Amino acid sequence: MTKPKQHQNLSQPRDGGYTIIESLVAMIVVSVLMIAIAPVMAFSVATRVQARRVELATQAARTYIDGLRTGAIRPIGSTPASQPGFPTDATTAPPSSAALYCFKSEQTSDACGISKKDFYVQGIRSSGNNPTDTGYSLKVRVYRADAPFGSLTTGQQSVANSGLGDPKAPLVEMQTEIPPTTNGGGSARQSLCSRLNPGAAANDPLCK
Template identity: 30%
Template sequence: MIHHKQFKIKHSFSKGLNQILKHNNSKDDGFTIIESLVGMLVASLLVASIAPMILLSTATRLQSRRVEQGSQAAKSFIDAVRSGRIAVQSSDSTDEYIKTINAEFKKYDPSDENTKRSLEKNPGDYLINDTDDKEMPAPQDATGLYCFQTDGFIRTPFNCANDSNNQKDQFYIQASRIIVENSGPEDGYRLAVRVYRKDVDFDQTVVASVASIEPSKKTQTIVTNGLGNKQAPVIELTADVIKNNTTFLALCSRLGNAAEKDCQN
């Protein structure tokens, strides 16, 4: 009798357990079509919301790297000019390889107020301009431009213009010299440099900064959500190039320093 009761209890327990397991299995059979569609919709919304941030971050990182490389190209070019590895004119002085602009740049005279300059009052005397023939207008083609290659080699304007499809070329470099009037060969000069991307389209308008009348900076911005403005320079800068015998007075005359006693001494 006792054995029979134990058998009934075990049978009832086993039956109940099977029903519970069967019930749970029916719930875990899988997602319904509606549940799957809702899940896909939620995932799509999440991806769509973060996609612009990912694109902006990626584009900004690439543009920042491009500006950094352009700055390195400009500095390499300036160092090459200073060391004489890039000639600025022919040995007989008949040909200018790097064009002179601002040939009438006034020499500083402490007694003449018109020759005193400051970055605030005369930005065009310190920055590169794109205003008239005396300045450095934006290039219209590759003529006169240097090519900076990925391996650091700088090609001359002649080779650069006649072989513009070189795969190693990374940037175009535009350069000019700002020389004070009546200055001697040992007085030095200011070197103006613009760096453009190699994919600049010369069939479209190429832009540059304007500083003489209404200052307008037109270099490429680091923050971008696309490929950046390839028609604008990556960087614009000026650097003083001095010779072995360049005097402080010559440098002072070029900069238009307002410290009269310093220039006179």
């Protein structure tokens, strides 16, 4: 009786997995890709942060303008007293943060400027002795709470290419007309007419 011969498998087994060299190459490729896209990701996040900051600053400017139109923000020395921030004359030097209107997007008991969501609003009005009686042209600038108030600049920032933004430049700039708030008999249009052409304003049908 003959025994069946066992056939030897002469083929060598293949090596499985990655070698150290292959792993190193893969790590290098991933690192290069991460380095390439990291600045784009960082700029995208910074732009979203800046866009949100501009949105809150716009809300601060509108709140400030509404306060002036309703008489909630009044000149220094008025009775009853109001919080600081009444617009200064165009010829007046830029005030310190203590004289500006503080807008707190989060109602907390902390002092203004503690939160990154706080803003200072600067109002600049046209020249006039009694602005609440005659009305005035108003320019509004909104600065970050951490702005260096000794070296502020003008010119609204651009969200598209500013990244995290320049603390010295205003986030928002806008201009509007504030009607008289004390005599109750004027509108923004009537106020503008009386200041541009005082002699003809009373007889001009467009100013009535």
